[in-house]
Amino acid sequence: xxxxxxxxxxxxxxxHPSTHGVLRLELTLDGEIxxxxxxxxxxxxxxxxxxxxxxxxxxxxxxxxxxxYLAAMGNELGxxxxxxxxxxxxxxxxxxxxxxxxxxxxxxxxxxxAIGTYGADIGAFTPFLYxxxxxxxxxxxxxxxxxxxxxxxxxWIGGLSHDLHPDFVRLTKEFIREFKxxxxxxxxxxxxxxxxxxxxxxxxxxxxETAINFGITGPMLRASGLKWxxxxxxxxxxxxxxxxxxxxxxxxxGTVGDSWxxxxxxxxxxxxxxxIIEQAIAQLPDGDVTSAIxxxxxxPVGHIYSRVENPRGELGYFIVSDGxxxxxxxxxxxxxxxxxxxxxxxxxxxxxxxxxxILGSVDIVLGExxx
Amino acid sequence: xxxFEEISELLKNNFSDIQFEFHPExxxxxxxxxxxxxxxxxxxxxRDNNDLYFDSLINLSAVDDFNGNKIKDPQGNEIMQGxxxxxxxxxxxxxxxxxxxxxxxxxxxxxxxxSVTSIWNCANWHEREAFDLFGxxxxxxxxxxxxxxxxxxxxxxxxxxxxxxxxxxxxxxxxY
Numbered sequence: 001x002x003x004x005x006x007x008x009x010x011x012x013x014x015x016h017p018s019t020h021g022v023l024r025l026e027l028t029l030d031g032e033i034x035x036x037x038x039x040x041x042x043x044x045x046x047x048x049x050x051x052x053x054x055x056x057x058x059x060x061x062x063x064x065x066x067x068x069y070l071a072a073m074g075n076e077l078g079x080x081x082x083x084x085x086x087x088x089x090x091x092x093x094x095x096x097x098x099x100x101x102x103x104x105x106x107x108x109x110x111x112x113x114a115i116g117t118y119g120a121d122i123g124a125f126t127p128f129l130y131x132x133x134x135x136x137x138x139x140x141x142x143x144x145x146x147x148x149x150x151x152x153x154x155x156w157i158g159g160l161s162h163d164l165h166p167d168f169v170r171l172t173k174e175f176i177r178e179f180k181x182x183x184x185x186x187x188x189x190x191x192x193x194x195x196x197x198x199x200x201x202x203x204x205x206x207x208x209e210t211a212i213n214f215g216i217t218g219p220m221l222r223a224s225g226l227k228w229x230x231x232x233x234x235x236x237x238x239x240x241x242x243x244x245x246x247x248x249x250x251x252x253x254g255t256v257g258d259s260w261x262x263x264x265x266x267x268x269x270x271x272x273x274x275x276i277i278e279q280a281i282a283q284l285p286d287g288d289v290t291s292a293i294x295x296x297x298x299x300p301v302g303h304i305y306s307r308v309e310n311p312r313g314e315l316g317y318f319i320v321s322d323g324x325x326x327x328x329x330x331x332x333x334x335x336x337x338x339x340x341x342x343x344x345x346x347x348x349x350x351x352x353x354x355x356x357x358i359l360g361s362v363d364i365v366l367g368e369x370x371x
Numbered sequence: 372x373x374x375f376e377e378i379s380e381l382l383k384n385n386f387s388d389i390q391f392e393f394h395p396e397x398x399x400x401x402x403x404x405x406x407x408x409x410x411x412x413x414x415x416x417x418r419d420n421n422d423l424y425f426d427s428l429i430n431l432s433a434v435d436d437f438n439g440n441k442i443k444d445p446q447g448n449e450i451m452q453g454x455x456x457x458x459x460x461x462x463x464x465x466x467x468x469x470x471x472x473x474x475x476x477x478x479x480x481x482x483x484x485x486s487v488t489s490i491w492n493c494a495n496w497h498e499r500e501a502f503d504l505f506g507x508x509x510x511x512x513x514x515x516x517x518x519x520x521x522x523x524x525x526x527x528x529x530x531x532x533x534x535x536x537x538x539x540x541x542x543x544x545x546x547y
Contacts, residue, residue, distance in 0.1 A: 045520065050534075331430070
């Protein structure tokens, strides 16, 4: 005979170190087992979409930086590509190559934070410091390029704000050379650590069918076993010129689509990003990065949905133009916003401690969830 | 992979009673206009048809078209009466790699449309967002609450073009 005890409601957050920002999870518990999770968001809502209506098109770019503040280059890229399509601008080859280099460096930096904080969340503090040491070097590269470390306003409509620093190529090559052994070290330290695997393998399994129905994208979708990456499947910029693989989850330590798979896909993606950067630097063409920037930005009437593969998944901008100098409406399809919905599905039946392991593997940025 | 014309043809043949409007000429993205009361039926067909199989709803966005009559309210603020709002559904089939944009037009003064959450789970939060920021009612939605704004926000829906900021919220002055 089983005894039914009273359920308890527990609030995790809005201030909690493992929620990566201000997120409140309302957990309903039966003993220590989760029966329901209700995420409450909106604590960082800054009316981005309302702001856009009174900004001119270039003025929106710095606002996009502040959504996913760990992957600001990717945010700018998505918006700029959309406006360029509306305007019908062709940008110089050099600009495209630099954009790809920046977006991939940003992907590595973002994944390093994801991996580092994930380790820290479930008790491994040392890898966090190793990750931030490497990320720091990428931020230095961004700093010599455009002066900013996190929020760049670097990718402009039709071009870039600055050309590369004369030292950039040398420093990037140096970084890649030293980063490769660091990645191996990270794997030995965290990825194949017995305690880490015990905490994450077979926890929060996400079946592919569910993932697609919930609109999950990015590393989470790939960890569930689907080869789906917008860089290949709906290619943009010059990604079609590079040779790289799309890593997918294989259930190496447990089941396909578990937390460990989601973590490991990110590690593998960093290796692929390095490949892309190496190729892009080797082929980097000459040219002027500001030549195609239009004097007057006034797109024709119409609407467009432009999307890019951000470190967290598909980032989409739905831009409606009414023919004036400011957008009539900008709607952002933020990957974290959509991915966070799955929490209830993933956590049910797990222990309270696993909520942290699952949330870390979803890898959300609240700036983007709340906009 | 099906082209826009083939999808249009399939819809026309399967729903003889529904008045679709096809816009293949739209400049950047061709779209299909579906009557608001039929969107759930059409979406279910789009998802379950073996040749279409739109298994993923990428994005759902609402737009305030702001095309009614401008009038003054008793306080002298300019507000909009009449007009329409649009809802855009971006669909994609991961199996067949085709995309489709479906559009719905609703009345601006009393916006209401059937929910598609039972078809794609990810529509849940997208619809809550559209309800929160535009005031669009999604019938049969399992959990239609505010999502980005505070739950006790009683000053309307901020992304409407004629939205007025309140003077005070919980004793705090709002305009700065």
